Amino acid sequence: MPFGTFFWGAGRGGKSGGIPWRSADRSFTSRTEGRPVLVALARKLGSWFLPPHSTQNASIPICNKLVTYSTPIFLLLRGVSAFRHELVCAPMAPRIVVAVDFGTTRSAWAYKVGDDEPDDKTDDKIFVRIPGGVGPAPSARTKTETAALINRRGRGELVAFGQAALERHAENTATAGGDPSDASEALFKWYKTTLFKPKPGENTVERVTATSTSGDVVPLLGVMTATLRYFKKDAVGFLSSLTGRTIRARDVNWVLTVPAVYDDFAKHFMRQAAHEAGMIDKVGSTNLRLCLEPEAACLAVIPRGANNPLTCEAEGKKMMIVDCGGGTVDITTHNIVTIDPLNVVEVAAPTGGAWGSTQVDEAFKKWLQRFLGDWYDKIAKTEILLSIMEFWERKKAAFDGHESAEPVRLNLSALGQRQMMDSHDLEDLRTRYNRGESRRNRVEGKGYMVILPTTLVTSFFTPTLDSIARCLRGIKGGSALRNLHRVFVVGGFSRCPLLMQVVRAELQNASCRVVEVSEPDIAIVRGAVKYFDESAVFNSRRARLTYGASVLHAFDEKNAEHRRRRDAGETLKYDDRDEVMVDGCFFPHIRIGENVPTNGVTSRENYTPVSLENETNCIQVYASSARDPAFVDEDSCFMLGKISFPLDMTKKTRQERAYRVEFTFGGPELTVKILHRTEEKQIADAVMTLSRVPKSYDGISGGLWQS
Structure with a gap:
């Protein structure tokens, strides 16, 4: 029952035996019988809300009794009426949805303020933010590194995240004489992969651990909680400034993305971490929804209205989402029931594996270890290895695998820091390495430059791409993929030309087209915002177990x-x-x-x-x-x-x-x-x-x- 109806009855023009009561252009009718009240309280309430122009000696009939402005019951009713008006007329907090794409290697969050208009067929109200407020929302088109710098002392607070964490860690390591284990803060990267590949004995939320780049082993729940708390504070602070009012975590409808290949334990772990971070007041709160990353991508790549890439001929056919991220590759397949409104039914349980871009990085790191030999152990826990890996990351993103392409030039000048190695040492390493390699895989270069041939760099990708190809081949051979119409490839790894070649070779034919999505890095976080209101698009799923x-x-x-x-x-x-x-x-x-x-x-x-x-x-x-x-x-x-x-x-x-x-x-x-x-x-x-x-x-x- 509305507040006003409970106190005042019929409302505008109502007939309840009382009198019309005007207050801020709203009419109410009193059914209240005069009863003894605390006179002081009544006068206090009345004095707060009595209009300055009121006639103190005026009187009106209520329930066949004359009540003046100085009568306690009148003052009480007047005060309650004004209080009710304050509740009704106070501006309501805007409806806010915040989605957090907490990825294995890169992260971002996105938001929407207010409800969509019934005829609004665009997604223009969704804005992407980089954690830490890097750049205005409309210009955020890439995500930041999932890197958390945690204080080793005290309660283990997160002191920096993303690129800021990497830069601060480098400064701390330099101050500590090059050994990050002596710094007061520990850097954690790729820690989300622990949930997909658990270690033996890590069978409860409390027992799952994360390892820092310098070897610290701590409970993963603490690192996850600190990270999500950082996202929460960043989002709440920004939205408070944006709306001009205090936004609290409980005012926000949260969406947290998870890989489709996560098991029930991993999903529960993420929800527990969100609760510990203060996003929700209880673990089972409906204010937080977990969203499978491929389903979020589905909502992003199939927008409403004229931009919808699917036509009515797609109804009754199937579509696939291939989400290629840093840690995992998730593959979902749905039957398209209707296009407008979009309604799909899952035809096979999600599949995939730990075949993200980090596996390519691991292959490169193994080669680097073989190339450097004993020198690798000296830099394994220092900022030198981090700088080499960052340099490799930039080279990896641009590599297309063509034999005619330029070889990858790897600058290892970081090895010359603090006189650890000079250019002659590196020349000796090149010579020793090439003795045991075929001509096609031999490295070249002078000084601190090491030139890697295309065939060698391609070999870093091959095991991961072969695993993806085998998975797609297995799906293609099943009955669930008959009548496949479209394949949408999303995720940061999808920018890799070699990966797209594999997907097209396995799935594209005369009746099925593989679609490269624009801005694949942020497709998931944008779609996750939509998921809070549009989860009904996914009519049903297949039981995994x-x-x-x-x-x-x-x-x-x-x-x-x-x-x-x-x-x-x-x-x-x-x-x-x-x-x-x-x-x-x-x-x-x-x-x-x-x-x-x-x-x-x-x-x-x-x-x-x-x-x-x-x-x-x-x-x-x-x-x-x-x-x-x-x-x-x-x-x-x-x-x-x-x-x-x-x-x-x-x-x-x-x-x-x-x-x-x-x-x-x-x-x-x-x-x-x-x-x-x-x-x-x-x-x-x-x-x-x-x-x-x-x-x-x-x-x-x-x-x-x-x-």
């Missing part, structure tokens, strides 16, 4: 596996039940490959406690790469997380203590909720904690009985 819970089933004498487990002592007998139970059974809620709607509950099943002795329950949520796993300890199964919650012990029977387990894919994230069976209300204490365990089976499943 089979999801379910570990439950107890009644023993079946006819089941050979049940008999084996009984003989191995893996069955249970409860005093208040006649049945023998088999533990660790996999009860599926969603099966791999199934069409999962994105706009509602996917699966809801009833459960009852297996014993009246249980005061709490612990649900173990499992996933499997198999379609129909029978037990959670099969090789294909692994545990995603646990949900512990209290049971209602005031209920006398197991059936009365029953509850519902709800699996939902409201977006790209899996949400598991525990509901009261009769009230359809979520049990407040039932929050899932995720883990990343390749295989886990530790006996009792917590006493679950699927009914």
Whole structure:
């Protein structure tokens, strides 16, 4: 009920037995009966809001009583009316959407202020920003390096980000005599890759680590949180200046991009970091949406209106997004249901791998290590290696692989700093290296210049490009890609001519065109802004895995596996039940490959406690790469997380203590909720904690009985 209706009733022209009340060109009607009030409070409220021209001795009838301007009830009503007017007429905070593209190698954020007009068919209200305020929003067309400089002392605050972090780190290292491990701040780069390639034992949010360029090993959650807190402060500060009012994190609708190949644990990790950074007040807040990077790209490359590259002939056909970033290559395929409005259905689970541009950098670094020999160890943790890698980054971006092209000239003058190496040492290295190489891969040059032949540089790209080609070839051979109409290639790595040659060779034909996207670096962050309002474009997705819970089933004498487990002592007998139970059974809620709607509950099943002795329950949520796993300890199964919650012990029977387990894919994230069976209300204490365990089976499943 609106505030004014509650207090004043009928409103403009209403007939409620009272009198019209004019206040700031708004009419209200009083239904209020005069009652004893605190006179002092009433007079105070009235004195605040009473107009200067009011006649203090005037009187009007309210509820058949004369009430003067000095009557306490009049003063109270007058004050509340004005207060209500202040609430209604105060300017509302503009609606703000901020998307953060926190990439493996480069990052940016974008924003939109205000709602789109119904007939607005452009994306002109979306502006891209470089973290740290580098340049005005309209000119931001590239992203900055994902480099975080973290204070080694205190609470580990982020002191600089992006290019500023690299420059400050170089200054700190020089001040510390060339050894960055002696500096007060540590530089972290490429730390997001840890979520895609976890180390052994890093199976919980707290255990995942990040390693600095100088070898510091710290919790990744701290580095991620510090980075997202930096983005939050940068966005909130800029938007406050832009709008002329104080913008807080809770005033913003946030979107955070994630690779499509991230597993459920990695997605949860990013949401947890956003919560720790203060973007959202609770982990499950709907003020933050995770957006798959290829889906964000889809919204960017297929804009509304005249700029839409798809025509009506595309309906019923398929399109592919190939997102080639620094850390990963993500590939999604959708069937185009309608063009205007755009509506698509995922026809295959996303695929891809760790084949981003950083893999090319790693190949170059391995060559450099082989070329320099023992000298490499002397520069491995210094700013010298960083400067060489930055120089290589510029050369890599312009390399097209043509044999007729100029060879890559690598300036290694940084090796001459602090008299570590002179030009004669480098000449000796060239000679020694060339002895073991074929003529095509031999290097040339004089002084500190090393000239790399085209064939050698191409070899740095070959393993990564071959992996991408094999993946595309495998997809192309499946039925999901029949009738493929368009392929859109986005991401910073897509600027690489060699990569585009591979994609065209594998996918382009008479009926399918590979499209190079303009400004591919920022396509994802622009599309992510749109995702907050246009996520319904993606009608459904394919389940990546089979999801379910570990439950107890009644023993079946006819089941050979049940008999084996009984003989191995893996069955249970409860005093208040006649049945023998088999533990660790996999009860599926969603099966791999199934069409999962994105706009509602996917699966809801009833459960009852297996014993009246249980005061709490612990649900173990499992996933499997198999379609129909029978037990959670099969090789294909692994545990995603646990949900512990209290049971209602005031209920006398197991059936009365029953509850519902709800699996939902409201977006790209899996949400598991525990509901009261009769009230359809979520049990407040039932929050899932995720883990990343390749295989886990530790006996009792917590006493679950699927009914």
